[in-house]
Amino acid sequence: MSDIKYDVAIVGAGPAGLSAAIVLAKAGVNVIVVERGRFPGAKNVMGGVFYTDCMKGIVEEFPNGAPVERHIIEQRMWMIDDESYVGFGHKNAKFDKEPYNCHTVLRAQFDKWLAKQATDAGALIVNKTVVTEPIMEDGKVVGIKTGRPEGDIKANCVIVADGVNSLMAKSLGFRAKLKKESVALAVKEIIGLDEKVINDRFNVTGSQGVTIEMTGSLFKGAEAMAFLYTNKKSVSLGVGMIIEDMMKHNINPNELIESLKKHPAISPLIAGGETKEYLAHMIPEGGYNDMPQLVGDGVMITGDAATMVNAVHREGSNLAITSGKLAAQTYLEAAEEGDFSSAALSSYIDKLQESFVMSDLKKYKALPKLLQKNRQLLDKYPKLMNDAAFELLTVDGISKQEKQKHIWKNMKQQIGFTNMLKDLYKIWRSVG
């Protein structure tokens, strides 16, 4: 590997690295992608809802030929409590028209397919190889070192796309260590079910699918985010929690997902299913305020490695794809002048600012802190909503007026009227 100099070396064959590789290879750039897994996708996990729009300019006619599972026509959002939920749903015939808004995907298969698009375009992908650190010369990044003997790879520019743990961003000194209050661990199971059973249970046909997002507390009173997504012949059921909260409440992730599987709203949906795989992965939820330095001399950082996740809308892979594409475009412009200094590459940041990536991350930038400091927003309110719904909908001889009074009293006791107003204001300020 050491003899040839590449134009661009990319660390990691996830969505961010592969989209950059595709754009560069299509433009005739000599690009190498180094991936530590046995194949691209071997180490990768998501829910996973994949949004179509970000594939513009990367893979034409997506999802033709791509391993997508179901296109989503209905999204349900539930506030859950131990034994109940209060929910909201949106099903729309417009989501049933091509081009579909989003599909469920399984990353081990999806990333492998995306990697094939990159190699078809002319990129070189080297698997089973860990990138250990950047090669520096006069403070500039001029390549990457790998775990292979004589495994140094020289390049004009390095694109870092190594995901949430990003040891590259760390060794570049671009970010401080990951904070336990802003990173979540999620565990997930792939639960096999007959296609017909899924269609019947979720009221869909063909390749139509449904997603359910859940927030609230379902185990040991700790605030969790959970999801259930329909695949063709399986459902992806997962649950995540901020690591600091897991420590506070002594949460074991396997017990957490087991309790989700027993939840009365979930267990009938997965009944008779067989667990095919158990997975775990972290999600960087710190948002805009947690972003590392994005550009240096000869280097740009993309995707999860740069904390580009919009946790409110469970979007990450589309931000990764978009940032990879923008990093590639920045390289192409810089190559015209032959200047890969951080000043030249800083137009990557401008491109991110102009795109939805940075503007969405900015929009929700106050939210991670807000939720950290105000756990009641995600914990007490779902519980109160569930209690209130139960009380109002139970006919037991008590008048509706009496019930309403009691609900109010309960709310005031639990949170207090002024606090409720403050909470509403805070939420409005940070997501409005």
Place this chain on the structure above:
Amino acid sequence: MRLEDKLYLIGFKVDEVGGSHLAIKDKSVCLACEMKQCLYICPCGVYEIDEIKNEVSINYDACVECGTCRVSCDEIDWHYPRGGFGVAYKFG
């Protein structure tokens, strides 16, 4: 479902030659640690108390490389397995 049965479903290629990619920097810190979060926070139960040696043992062959231990405890010397080793998901 028991964790053992779930781990059985995951594809691993264990690095018998290279050995563990995880280590504890100073094991004496573990003895004084009150929280011992590594024992419950790991989704795959990699960290266990070895009663005989009276120390924390590491079953690195069950590690799915998520990084939760490293975020929750500063004493863990965390690396990726050598290229091609470790977890290989089938579905993802």
